[in-house]
Structures are given as C-alpha cells and as structure tokens.
Amino acid sequence: MRVLLAAIAAILMALSIWQLEQDRSGLTIRPLEGTGTTPASLYLRDTDAKAPVVVIAHGFAGSRQLMEPFALTLAQAGYLVASFDFEGHGRNPVPMSGDVTSPDGTTRLLMAETARVARAALAHPRADGRLAYLGHSMASDIVIRQALSDPPGDAVVAVSMFSQAVTGAEPVNLLAVSGAWETRLVQESLRVLRLTDPEAQLGQTTGDPAQGTGRRAVAAPMVEHVGVLYSQTALAEARDWLDAAFGRSSDGPVPARGGWIALLLVATAALGWPMARSLPRARMACPQPGRRGFWLAALVPALVTPLLLAPFDLRFLPVLVADYLAVHLAVYGAITLVFCWRLGLLRGQFPARAFWVAGAVAVFGIAVFGGVLDRYVASFVPHAGRVPVVAGLALGAVPFLLGDAILSAGGRAPVWRVLVLRVAFLASLALAVALDFEGLFFLVIILPVIVLFFLLFGTMGGWVGRRTGLPAAAGIGLGLVLAWSLGVSFPMFNAI
Template sequence: MAALLAATLAGLALCVAGIWRLEAERTGVTMTPLKAGTTPVTIYRRDGAAPAPVVVIAHGFAGSRQFMEAYALTLAQAGYVAVAFDFEGHGRNPSPMSGDVTRVDGTTRKLMSEVGRVTDAALSLPGTDGRVALLGHSMASDIIVRQALADPRISATVAISMFSEAVSASTPRNLLIITGEWETALRRDALRNLRLADPAAREGDTVDDPAGNGGRRAVVAPGVEHVSVLYSTTALREARDWLDRVFGRTSSGPVAATGGAIALLLAGIVLLAWPLAGLLPRGDAPPPAIPLRSLAIATLVPAVVTPIVLRFVETRFLPVLVADYLAAHLLVYGALSLSLLRLRGVRFGRVAWVSALALAAYGIIVFGGALDRYVASFMPIAARLPIIAAIAVGAVPAMLADSIANQGGHAALWRTVWIRAAFLASLGGAVALDFKRLFFLLIIIPVIVLFFTVFGLIGGCVGRRTGSPMADGIGLGLILAWSLGVSFPMFLPG
C-alpha cells in the first residue's frame, strides 16, 4: 500500500511539474488558428510585440505543427511571428499528399507550393513587417531549401537535420544547417554543404559570401539525435540567433527547451498507470511460463514467414503511406503467432473487457491527450477513423500474440526482449525484400520501439493486475492502431 501511495504522489508530482513548465513557456504568447486554403496553421505571436519578420515552420515526415512547437515558442518569445502548419497528409490537414514521392517535380513540388501558400497567408497578417524566413526539419529541410531558391522573398533558411541536393555554393542565401551530434551521416553532409562556400570551413564556422548572398553556418547540437534535436537548447538558440543576425535584431533570454518538461509529464502518466490499474477487478493467477521451444516457434516462424508471404501480396488498400502494408504485416504475423501458440497447447484465458477498454482509454485519451497538446497530433480528423479501424484488424491480433507470449506482463525481461525483437526483425526483413516501397518503415521502427517501451509498461500493469493477457493485448492493439492511424501520412498517388 505504501508503495502504491508513493507511486501515486510521485506520478502526480511529475505531471504537475511537467504541465506547469510547459504552460509557462506559453505565457505571453497568443496562439491563433488560421487556414491557408485547406492547410491548418497556428500563428504564435508574443503579446504586444512590434511588427516583425515572419518565420514559416515546417515539420518532417509523419510530424505535425505540435512537433515544432519548441521553435515556434522560442521565436515568438523573441518577437517574431512564428507560423507553424500541417503539411498535406499530416496532422489535421484533410488533404492527402499526392504525386510521386521519388521525383522532385512530384510530391516535393506540391509541398513547396503549400509552403508558398502558407507564406502568402502569413505575410498578409497584420503585425508583420514584410520579411520572411523558412525553418524546417528532416523531410521539410529539402522542401524549404528548394522553396527558398524559388521564392525571392525568403531572406533566410534554417534547415534542421538537413538532407538536400539543391544547395549550391551561394544558395540559398543565409543558410543555417543544424544537426544533432548523433546524426553522423547528416553531420557529414552538413559539413560538405558548408564547404561548398568555403573548402576550409569547419563545424561551427560562419562563412560570409563575398558576392553579397548572405552567409552560411553549420552547427552541431550536442547529445541529441534526429528527434531530440527539436528540443535542444543549443539548436533553439542557434536558430534564434541566426535569424537575429540576418534581420538585424537582438534577442536574449531562455529558449523554450520543452523536452525535459514533456518527459516529466509523460513519465508521470506512465507511473500513474500502476496505482490506477489497482482499481481494476483482480483476476486469476498469472498464466504459466511458455516452454522455450514453443516460444521460439511462435516468434521465429512468423518473423521469417510474414515478410516472405507478403512479398507476393498486393497490400495497397489504404490511402496512407506504407500503413496498409504494416496493417497486413501485423495481421499475418499475429495470426501465425496465435495459431502456433494454440497448436503448442498455450491457453489464452478469458477476456476482461472492462480492463481492456480501460487500458485503451488511458492510452488514447490520457497519454494521447498529453501528446496532442504538447508533442504531436494524436486526435484524428474524420478521414482517419476508417484508417484506424482497418489497422486495428491487424494490430489487435499482433498485440494479442505479444501479450500472450509475454504472459500478460509476467514474463522475464529477456523473454519480452526476444518476443519484440523478433517482430522488429520481421519488419526489417520486409524492408530488405522491398526497399523501394517500404523504406519509410525504417522511420517507423523507432516509433514502434518507443510504443513497446511506453505502452508495454502501461499494459503490463493491467495484465499483472487482471491476470488476463487477452485484456492487455486488446487494449494495446487498439492503442497501436490509433497511434499508427494518426501518424502515417495520408497519401493518394498521382
């Protein structure tokens, strides 16, 4: 009882501390919704700020406006008019991505046009001084570099985790390239692009163009990778200071490094799952450990067979990039694993429906609500609901198999690692067999690892309380379907 009380108090304290810090970063900033055509936009502006340059902020693949909020708040607090938006197919944008993703004159060109529309809408707002810069992460870095080349109004470009073949020795003008310390390949590319302007330049140097086309700088944010670079104090300060340099402004004070506060809030929600699970009906004794031979068969066979079988099956049935394949992969993998577990004499037990739905609600509404406000879009528009339902057809069997093999959270840690590593290996095998079509899965695999880590802990609390792997599996399957359904970009080729 004392441990549960301590967990409750600690979880509440973490949540309160996280929310307090996150809301404090918004103090004095007005966030105004706007539409640029069908594109949803949020305007971040410091209360009482004088007319200032616009900074259009673009997220990466499978991201959304919320993902870039640390930059939006930092720049708004510095007096800029920060304009964040959801690309087509992402977040709450109802228009799907379209075109050929492998061609510059395909999807890239369409997304450049969208940046142009957002720029036009932003510059028409009162309180702007007619100057504009672009800032983008990952996928968007190439989009904004190319748009800066095409649009003479763009005075500066901040490219985070950049990969683009459009950079030349002098264009785009006033280019800042930011990479995380652990983004080894992108760091090399950033240095290569810096040395187009000055072959002797090193990371951290600023190179001025003698022809008057501005400057160029490549900096490294210490101790971060492709996602955490978005919350790096160094990266945020460099972006702000670079824009100040270009626009002749001076800003000071702290930046909105919200990553730590987000971690506090989400850790608190995960920790609270333990005492809250104690409110659920207590179930039967935990299921017995599955014999090692049976566990090996039920995990390794699906891991090998699933990508091979699906290599010869047409899986394009959803208007989303690779999520249709992932739904099919989950279904085949889960069905095979469940069948093999049953053939090996493993009992599945009863379904505790109240517990299953409680787990799903906690993951989607509580954890997901926090994500939606502070991290990334998690509440779907109507067009995504059928996608979530279709993915659930595969996600629920896969998570049922995972939970049964894990004994509803009672399995030893090495067994859990084995079970989930086998599934991830099967996704890796699928990419290897059809890299051209499924290479986007490589971006999603870290997200699935995070899902197993975070929601696996929450589901384990429910499974251990109820003694029902079925409840754990159904709840996790619904959460996984929801998470994938709101994250994958909606896409219509052509």
Template sequence: MSKHDSDHPHPLGWRLTPARWAVAILALAAIVVSLWHLEGERRGIVIEPLPGTGTTPATVYRLKDAPPAPVVIVSHGFAGSRQLMQASSLTLARAGYSVVAFDYEGHGRNPVPMSGDVASPDGTALLLMDETKRVTDTALAQPWADGRAAILAHSMGSYIAIRQAKVDDRLAATVAVAMSSDDVTPTQPRNLLIVNGEWEGRLVPDALESLQMADPDAQFGATVGDPADGTGRRAVLAPNVEHIGVIYAPTMLREARAWLDATFGRPQTEGPVANMGGWIALMLTGIVALGWPLARLRERTHDPRPEPLSRKRFLVVALLPAVLVPLALAPFDTRFLPVLVADYLALHFALYGVVALALLASWGEVKWPGRAELRRILILAGLVAFYGICVFGLAVDRYVMSFYPVPVRGLIIAAMALGTVPYMLSDALMVEGGRAPLWRSATARGAFLVSLGLATALDFERLFFLLIILPVVLVFFLLFGMMGGWVGRATARPAGAGIGLGLFLAWALGVTFPLFQA
C-alpha cells in the same frame, strides 16, 4: 508481491502498497510540475489559427500587441506536425517575430493526402513547395507582418525550405535543422544556417560540405559571408542530440534566433530559449509510471496461473511467424489504403497475430471465455485503451505531435486495429500477461522487429518507410509493453491488456503515418 496486495479485495485505495502510493505521488508530481513549466513557455504568447490557407492547418505564434514584425515560416519533417516544432515557434515568437507553423499535406490535421512521386524532385516536393508558398502568401498579408520573411524547417521540411527559398526572394534566410538536401549552392539559398545534431551520422559531413561550398577552409561554428547583405553561411552541431533531439536543443534555438536577428538587422535577443524537451520527457514518464499503481485499482482475480508454455513451444510461436509472415506477404501488392506502408503493416500485424494465435490454440493455450469473463476482459481493454488514447494521447497532442485525427484517418485506424489487436493479443498470451521471464518478452518482440526488417529487405523500394516506423514500434514495446505487463500481472487477464494495447497501437500508428494518394 506483498501479502496486503494478494489478500481479498479491499476498498479502492487500500489495495496500494506504500511503494505504489509513493510512485503514484511522484508520478503525479512529475506530471504537474512538467505541465506548469510547459504551460509557462506559452504564457504571454498569442497562439491562434491562421485563416485563409485553404485546407492547410496553420497556427500563428506572436506577442500580444506587438508591432508588425518579420514572419518566420516553420515547417516540420516527415511524419511530424506543427506541435513538434513548438520550441522553435515559441522561442522566436518571444523574440518578437511573427511565427507561422503549419501541417504539410498528408501530415497532422491536414486532410489532403500527399501525392505525386515521393522519390522524384519534380514530384511530391513541388506540391509541398506550392503549399509553403501559399502559407507564406497568407502570412505576409496579415497586419502583424512587416513584409519580410524567413523559414525554419526540420529534416524533410528543410529539403522543401531550401528549394523554396531559392525561388522565393521574399525568404531572406533559411534555418535548416537536421538538414538533408543536395540543392545547396555556394550562394543559394540566401543566409543559410545549418544546425544538425552531433549524433546524426551521415548528415554531419553533409552539413560541413554545404558550408565549405562557400569557403573550403570553413569549419563548424564559423560564419562565412555576412547575413546583413544576404551572403551568410554558417553550420553548427548541437551537442549530444540526434535527429529529433536537435529540435529541442538550446544550441539550435539560440543559433536560429541569433541568425534571424542578424539577417533582419534587429538587436541580438537575450534571455533563455524555450525549455521543453526535458519537461516533455518527464511528463510522459510520469504518465507511464502512473500506470503501475493504477493497475492495482481493478479487482484482482485469484484464478490459478495457467501453465506456461514450454521453452520449445514458446520459441516456435515466437520465431515461426517472424520468418513466415514476410515471406508469405512478399509476392502480393498490399496497397489498399491512402497512406504510406500502413496497409502493409496492418496485414503484417494481422497475419503475425493469426499465426501465433493458431499455434497457441492448437496447444490448448487459447480458450474462449464465458460471458461474464469476456465482459471483464473487454472492460479492462477499454480502460487500457482509454488511458493510452485519452491521457497519454492528450499530452502528446498538445506538446509533441498531432494525436487526434481528422475524419479521413478513421479508416486507417480501423484497418490498423484489425491487425494490431490480434497481434498484441497473441503477444500478451505468449508473455503470460507480463509474468514470463524477461528473455521471453525480449525474444517475442525482438522477433517481430526483425520480421519487419526482413520484409523491408525483400521489397526495399516499396517498404522503405517501414524503417521510419520501427523506432515507434520499439518505443511502444518498451513503454506500453511494460504497462501491459503491470495490468496483466495485477488482473491475471492478459487478454484484456493485449486487446487494449492493440487498440492504442492502432490509434498511434494511424495518426503517425503520412496520408498518401498516388
């Protein structure tokens, strides 16, 4: 820390060192350049709602004033939304297709929860197939549709798409991205293209096995049959990507475009595909990095740093809840929200935070602030939450996934906040607002992730979907835990950073979990 940063408060910009000014300028440049490229992918494309699909939100992507063209239905995977599939939607629209992307029940801005039995092929899957058919019916009735159709889907969506294509003769081709399905046969669905990421583990041999149903000697990159007569089969690995990265992979986008051109007898489209993944990553990195200089725009307090926890006390407060909480919750039925496992996660966060705060309070580490200090803490918490929800969230909602919820999700966000706020408050106090050594931050947050893993192991059937949310929590810790440290160190008010991050985490989880009503 420079002497200039530690002196008495100066007017707004004077608090920033040259290094922080440089980071601010570079971060803003990264955001502006990324936005310019991402918006460039949308230029010339008509993007509008598709009416007539009932409660299912759907978006049309097509070239302006283009003649009627084949319709491509685009569906997302579990916990995804229409925005996640934009690279495919924009690439195919620019190639002259009429593209319709939609949010499945329980996902994105669809207000209707998923229902049925998610573990049964005759349960939830049939309802999602009906929804896919309803969207297809509506799309094919539009003046920009020429009566032909295909479907492109990711992960869970590919499972639904394959089953639907087998019973809907209008779907002339299926592009299954990150495919996970045991419903493929040597001849059904027609014209199947499988594109999996090279780093997708067990899905890689599954894709090859599906291709070899039609030709036992076929390998990745080979085409079996002829897409022109509906017998085509092809499987491709997109290099150096995993389950999410494959959505943005140029290999996947080029292969999907070429496969559909061959299916519909159209000239092979030349030119680049939508380039979004790298620019999205740069934009979000810029938004996070901008938090470092912005943290110093609040007036610093010069109160002495509290005495840090002893090593023994820190290990007790970091590790005891990790074991105690999953054991304490295991005997109870924690289902009280219309959403998969979010109710359990809210309780896990809440009990974890309460236990940790109780331990800290017993050692005198938690003191109720005076009125003026409480006001400063709450203002700081509001600023942190605003930056996460309204700045980072705005970028995520436009380019990555649905981040602004339908009203029914308000209850879920509120319930999550009752858990995430005490947890993140205890976390901020444990790591002294980012001043503690790195090993303490890693231990505290790693223990929480292990605790969720232990909870899943104790009731795998009910809490399996917690494994899907673990990467979200890990990314939150890596990115926003770091931002919280910047704010905590700059303001010496770890409680403000902790409460603000707790509110943001509740929002992020509340819009991510699929709605589910048994």
C-alpha cells in the same frame, strides 16, 4: 504505496505542464487564416510592433506540435511565426500526392503549400514584409527550394539538412543545424558551408548575414534527429542567426522543453502503475507454454508472415505502408493465436471482465497518454479521413498483440521470452523490407516507433497483465493503442 505513487506522479505531471505552459506566456497563438485546407497556427508576442515572418515546416511524419520549441523561441523573440501541417500530416485532411522521388513531384506540391502559408502570414498587419523559412529534415529541402522561389526568403534555417538545391551563393543567409549524433547530416552541413569557404569549420560564419551573404553550420551537442528540435543550442542558434540577418537583437527566453516533456511522459506512464494496481487481482496463474512450444510459436510467424505476403501488392489504405503493416500484423497474430490454441493457452482468457479492462487500457493509452502527446509532442488526434486507417490497423494490431500478450503470460513470462518475442517481430519486419526494399522502405521508419511502443506501453501492459491475470485484456487494449498511434502518425498518401 499505490496512493503515494499516484500522488507523486500527479504532482510531477502538474509541475511539468505548468513549466511547459510558461513558455507560452505573453504570446497569442491562434489559427492562421488564408491558407486554404492547410491547418496553420500563428504565434505572436503581445505587442503592437511589426516584425519579420518566420514560416516553420516539420519533417516527414511530423506535425506543428513537434516544431513548437522553435515556434515558441522565435515568437518570444518578437518574430511573427507561422507553423503548419503539411499535406498528409497532422490535422491536414489532404493526402500527400505526386512522385516522392522527383523534385518536380511531391516536393513541388509541398513547396506550393509552404508558399501559401507564407503569403497568408505576410498579409498579417503585424508583418513587416521580410520573410525567413525554417524546416526540419524533409522540410529542410522544401524550405531551401522555396526560399529561391516566390515568395523568396531573406534567411533560411535548415535543421537536419539534406538538399541538392544549395549552391555557393544560394539560398542567402543559410544556417544549417544538425544534431552531433547525426554524423552524415553534420558532414552534409559542413559540405554546404565549404561551398563558400573550403577551409571553413563547424561553428564558423562565412560572409555577412547583414549583407545577405552569410552561411553557418553548427552541430548541437549530444542530440540526434529528433532531440535536435529540443536542443537549446539549436534554438539559440536559429534565433541569433535570424537576428543577424534582420538586424535585430532579441532577449526572449530559449525554452528548455525537452527535459520537462520527458518528465511529463515518464510521470504519465508511472500513473499507469497505481491505476493497474486498482484493478481486480488475478484469481489464478497464467498458463505458459513449454520451451519447444514457445520457440515454435515465437519464430514460425516471424519467418512465415513476410514470405507468405511477399508475392502480393497490398495497397488499400491511403497511408504509406500502413496497408502492408495491417496485413502483416493480422497474419502474424493469426498464426500466433493458432499456436496458442494448439498449446491450450486460450482457455479462460476471455471472461467478461477482460473486455472492460481492455477498454480501460485503451482509454488510458489513447486519451490520457495520447492527450499529453498531442498537446506537447506530436499530433495524436485524427481527422475523419484517418478513422478508416485506424480501424484497418486495429484489425491487425489487436490479434498481433493478443497473441504476444498470451505468449508472454501477461508479463509474467521470463524476461528472455519477452525479448525473443520482440526481436522476432522486428526481424520479421526487417525481412519484409529486405524482400521488397523499394515498396516497403518506409517500414524502416516505423521500426523505432514500434520499439518505443514496446518499451513504454509494453511495460504498462505488463502491469495490467500481472495484476489481473488477463493477458487478453492487455493485448486487446494495447492493440487498439498501437493501431491509433500508427494511424495518426504516418503520412496519408494518394498515389493517383
């Protein structure tokens, strides 16, 4: 059974990778020169024809990889596509800076970076001098403002748009695309459309893109803020809108990457089960605390940690809220481990083999699963400046997940206990945000990431814990994976 499942997972992984790589067929993808410190990629079809440039910008905590469905679609349609990592994101070694609340602060700096990429792409021999911008979420405002600056845009595609810079006449040829489940952003797109025609409806075009007066708003069905990036409706609308603005007709494919990426991630995670089954079998059952001890160990850290840290201004890592999160995890984990010690749950948890099993868990999560993520989903490889961030987060993530794994008996505890532990920690972060909403607002963005981590890596950690009877091994390994995941994902920021 173990060998059969491993073979099936490997076959599905290979099939998914083959399909995803087919979307690159006929394209040349190489670094874009002339962008300074900004890492940028140039996508162009293997032809000698000149074409308009499309500059693609990702949203907050995103990267070039996340925007690749648009890059591949437009490159296959014959456009010269430049995609890049904003300061503080992905492989970009320069932290974000400035005032994030002011259009003249961080926004202006990101506009300058976008303009630098646009000029470098326009200097390419295949560029025909025309330019369009495409941006998602945070970058929708950046590209709209940049299209009104220098170099100006002949068309704009704003995905999951919010911007106060839109008027009834500017920017020219604006397409606003939102996921149908992004209710507020759909209404914002409709508001912007109705600046040109108060009676306009979603899916309707006002003005004439060929004359520079076009505007359109679309809701891609059955997707949300991230899913919209993989929606074939959103991809086709962007391509067709640029074709209308530039007087072109494209016949390139619209890649269906979302389903194949989902299959690849599921197959990669499923590969963890037969690998866990190959580990040494547990020699004895994991101890579990009594009901009263469990409730105290689960709830006291959740309540005490945010109250204890509320008076302190914790800023020592160059990543938004990562410093607070590292300390929150460390204190939470330390309190939990004290309870585990008092309940006698730490005895026998740290034999020598626990550490090599923990290393195997970390390698699988970071190198195997992370390698897939980096190639097809989002940046997962840190540059040198992120190494201290990962290390700092590990000092908190390892004790936190170590305590969590021991209380859940390495996945052998009843499901209700596991749910209590997960909900208690998320509630603890929510309480921290409530106590300092302005300073810790960005923790709200981290919450879905942690939920996904629990669902995916928590399941894999349970396979290891139940097989080996070593909750500590799963906890230490997953702590390193969590630290890496958060350390490479969230924007680096220099407040000075």
